[in-house]
Amino acid sequence: MKTNRNLVVGAALTGFFTIAALISFLWVPYDIEALNIADRMKTPSFSHLLGTDHFGRDILSMVMIGARTSIAVALVAVGIGMGLGVPLGLAAAARKGSLLDELIGRGNDLVFAFPSLLIAILITATFGPSALNAIIAIGIFNVPVFARLTRGSALSIWKRDFILAARVSGKNSAQISVEHILPNLSSLLIVQGTIQFSLAILAEAALSYVGLGAQPPTPSWGRMLADSQTMISLAPHLALAPGLAIVFTVLGLNLLGDGFRDVFDPRLRRGRT
Amino acid sequence: MKFKALTSAAALVVLAGTAQADTGLIVGLQLEPPHLDPTSAAAGAIDQVLYSNVFEGLTRFGPDGSVNPGLAASWDISEDGLRYTFNLREGVAFHDGTAMDAEDVVFSLDRARAEDSTNAQKALFAEIEGVEAVDPTTVRVTLSTANGSFLFNMAWGDAVIVASESIENIKTNPVGTGAFKFSNWVQGDQIELVRNEDYWGTPANLETATFKFISDPTAAFAAMMAEDVDVFYSYPAPENLPQFEADARFEVLVGSSEGETILAINNLMEPFTDVRVRKAVAHAIDRQAIIDGAMFGLGTPIGTHFAPHNPDYVDLTSNSQYDPELAKSLLTEAGYPDGFTTTLKLPPPSYARRGGEIIASQLRAVGIQTEISNLEWAQWLEQVFRGKDFGLTIVSHTEPFDIGIYARPEYYFQYDNADFQSLIKDLTAETDPAKRSELIAMAQTIISNDYVNGYLFQLAVPTVVKAGIQGIWSDAPTQAIDLTAVSWSN
Numbered sequence A: 001m002k003t004n005r006n007l008v009v010g011a012a013l014t015g016f017f018t019i020a021a022l023i024s025f026l027w028v029p030y031d032i033e034a035l036n037i038a039d040r041m042k043t044p045s046f047s048h049l050l051g052t053d054h055f056g057r058d059i060l061s062m063v064m065i066g067a068r069t070s071i072a073v074a075l076v077a078v079g080i081g082m083g084l085g086v087p088l089g090l091a092a093a094a095r096k097g098s099l100l101d102e103l104i105g106r107g108n109d110l111v112f113a114f115p116s117l118l119i120a121i122l123i124t125a126t127f128g129p130s131a132l133n134a135i136i137a138i139g140i141f142n143v144p145v146f147a148r149l150t151r152g153s154a155l156s157i158w159k160r161d162f163i164l165a166a167r168v169s170g171k172n173s174a175q176i177s178v179e180h181i182l183p184n185l186s187s188l189l190i191v192q193g194t195i196q197f198s199l200a201i202l203a204e205a206a207l208s209y210v211g212l213g214a215q216p217p218t219p220s221w222g223r224m225l226a227d228s229q230t231m232i233s234l235a236p237h238l239a240l241a242p243g244l245a246i247v248f249t250v251l252g253l254n255l256l257g258d259g260f261r262d263v264f265d266p267r268l269r270r271g272r273t
Numbered sequence B: 001m002k003f004k005a006l007t008s009a010a011a012l013v014v015l016a017g018t019a020q021a022d023t024g025l026i027v028g029l030q031l032e033p034p035h036l037d038p039t040s041a042a043a044g045a046i047d048q049v050l051y052s053n054v055f056e057g058l059t060r061f062g063p064d065g066s067v068n069p070g071l072a073a074s075w076d077i078s079e080d081g082l083r084y085t086f087n088l089r090e091g092v093a094f095h096d097g098t099a100m101d102a103e104d105v106v107f108s109l110d111r112a113r114a115e116d117s118t119n120a121q122k123a124l125f126a127e128i129e130g131v132e133a134v135d136p137t138t139v140r141v142t143l144s145t146a147n148g149s150f151l152f153n154m155a156w157g158d159a160v161i162v163a164s165e166s167i168e169n170i171k172t173n174p175v176g177t178g179a180f181k182f183s184n185w186v187q188g189d190q191i192e193l194v195r196n197e198d199y200w201g202t203p204a205n206l207e208t209a210t211f212k213f214i215s216d217p218t219a220a221f222a223a224m225m226a227e228d229v230d231v232f233y234s235y236p237a238p239e240n241l242p243q244f245e246a247d248a249r250f251e252v253l254v255g256s257s258e259g260e261t262i263l264a265i266n267n268l269m270e271p272f273t274d275v276r277v278r279k280a281v282a283h284a285i286d287r288q289a290i291i292d293g294a295m296f297g298l299g300t301p302i303g304t305h306f307a308p309h310n311p312d313y314v315d316l317t318s319n320s321q322y323d324p325e326l327a328k329s330l331l332t333e334a335g336y337p338d339g340f341t342t343t344l345k346l347p348p349p350s351y352a353r354r355g356g357e358i359i360a361s362q363l364r365a366v367g368i369q370t371e372i373s374n375l376e377w378a379q380w381l382e383q384v385f386r387g388k389d390f391g392l393t394i395v396s397h398t399e400p401f402d403i404g405i406y407a408r409p410e411y412y413f414q415y416d417n418a419d420f421q422s423l424i425k426d427l428t429a430e431t432d433p434a435k436r437s438e439l440i441a442m443a444q445t446i447i448s449n450d451y452v453n454g455y456l457f458q459l460a461v462p463t464v465v466k467a468g469i470q471g472i473w474s475d476a477p478t479q480a481i482d483l484t485a486v487s488w489s490n
Helices: A005-026 A059-094 A099-113 A116-127 A131-158 A161-168 A173-209 A221-231 A237-264 A266-272 B002-014 B044-050 B102-113 B164-169 B217-225 B238-245 B275-284 B287-295 B324-333 B350-365 B377-386 B403-407 B418-429 B433-449
Strands: B024-029 B059-061 B067-069 B072-077 B083-088 B128-135 B138-143 B180-186 B190-195 B208-213 B250-265 B341-346 B369-374 B392-397 B454-466
Touching: A005 A059, A005 A237, A059 A099, A059 A131, A059 A173, A059 A221, A059 A237, A099 A131, A116 A131, A116 A173, A131 A173, A161 A173, A173 A221, A173 A237, A221 A237, A221 B217, A221 B238, B024 B044, B024 B217, B067 B072, B083 B102, B102 B128, B102 B138, B102 B164, B217 B238, B238 B250, B238 B454, B250 B275, B250 B350, B275 B324, B275 B350, B275 B454, B287 B350, B287 B454, B341 B350, B341 B377, B350 B369, B350 B392, B350 B454, B377 B392, B392 B454, B403 B418, B403 B433, B418 B433
Parallel strands: B024 B208, B341 B369, B341 B392
Antiparallel strands: B059 B067, B072 B083, B083 B138, B128 B138, B180 B190, B190 B208, B250 B392, B250 B454
């Protein structure tokens, strides 16, 4: 089998930032909570590979811990979206045409009707800005994405013969949904999950940029960008580091998602070989 | 270079069509006034646009903070200091053509001190017992107790003279006696003033004056670089100032302001009720690091709530030297050997946002953990200023001579000291300059020794001016951008 280029590049980029985030738990080059004003806005050098920011903090350390913030927020937010969206979608598909199906469907429409970032701003403005509220906000607009995807795909599987067989053998619809429908959806959910993950990282950066995400001193790529905005003509590396980190993480996740889809989708695979 | 071209292009798109003639001036400001009545709101932006330009008081502030004659050409004070007789200027008219006479002064002062007055600084008028018009150009003000700063009080933007004929629409169509007339307000964008051709004094050099509101620091930088504005008052991003200084097209004026920037402490919240804890906070702070890190070096360290450029200022910074070891031992003494956790609520200006991160790091070094929340002004006023729901906050108090707020136990940092309150009462009643200086020094020392708040630095006001403009105030003795004497040199 030929190796999939998207998958390899995507996995490499995603892996790179994930490993950076994991390493940051054990070790970062410099303590980012200790400010060193005298050493501020230094350009990249051997002692500070990405230079220092306007408080004299090491930007490499900031970007590493920022990766942790971004990945953690995205992971939990997508987790919320999947954890609530998939069961809702399965339930709606199992009871197609019922009142439950209608309620779930219209509920999804309602959440979808608001632009996602607007919901996030609404939630964080009401309950105060924090990483937790950002997670909840991003999680909520992930729910209908997964609910709709699951319902649509589950409906087509419900029509298959092996489901009929399972039903004849006496299983109820909840058992069928978990034992037979869900495994058949897993590849689809992994692909969608990867894409949503990249969107969640963008959303977290956007919320932090406007000051509604993780609060200082927790580093966040979005806030690093916002902080360096007025200094962009003085010290462009301040904005470049978090900016490129966002770009490459999101690019990596998108390529990974594409790669997964190529691998999992039998029709495309047949076309390739 | 490429970047410059890009920002200029972006700014041109945003601010197209505002090219100035040499007889007009466009002033950039960060905040837009909520309305245009200086006598009914505390918002500094109202005075910045209107003070002295459109509205005038009996007395007025000069560029150095001195109190000069305004609509009152001269005055006599009775021996006991209780009766002020103001001789008004002759032939002064409001912009709508009605005459400004003694009746208007009586109306303005009575309106400001009335029970139902919405004046933001009612304390300025507290000692007034009666105002009467002796004849059309003479007003007599009687005070209940002598007040050494009465003429100073009358120079505030909150004490300007308004007319009963035009009071109804003052919030949208202000009618004053100044050298400029209000012309137009495009909400969210700009306010235009035009020269008052019938001004009683020296007419303004500028034909028009436009105040443009640009809240975003990046947009302010672009607008200035593209020369879409001629002056940017209180330029919001100090890190950009070296670029303007290096550019021959611009001049940077760094003036002193009345803004005491403090780390306000909620004196009624545990554990800040203990003076040792407040003292520990004061000693944990490295002022110079904050000035360098948050303001890029602009600002003067202060050790009490008083402006260093004032002759009565006492340098008490040594009272709260940076000494983290002392701070730690004070915390141990107060029963917090492992420190404690509190909130640090920060309003939008960069002195607060950046200063907050630096202070959080300095407090962490002595064991005090802070939960930072960044608030918008409306939220800050709601939660901190009115709700008093905060442990620590950073804010700049820009009113001149405002040490009296420490005598108000209901004020947001909730400092209640009876000795201090009676001292301020004595100070208000005292008219002898030497005695006043002595009392002012005592007041400064009390609040410094009590570590009411962490005193950080006096805010500097950087104003970026296009080369060739003369007469812009560099200092900010009050919230004013007085354009009456501004001109282009070419």
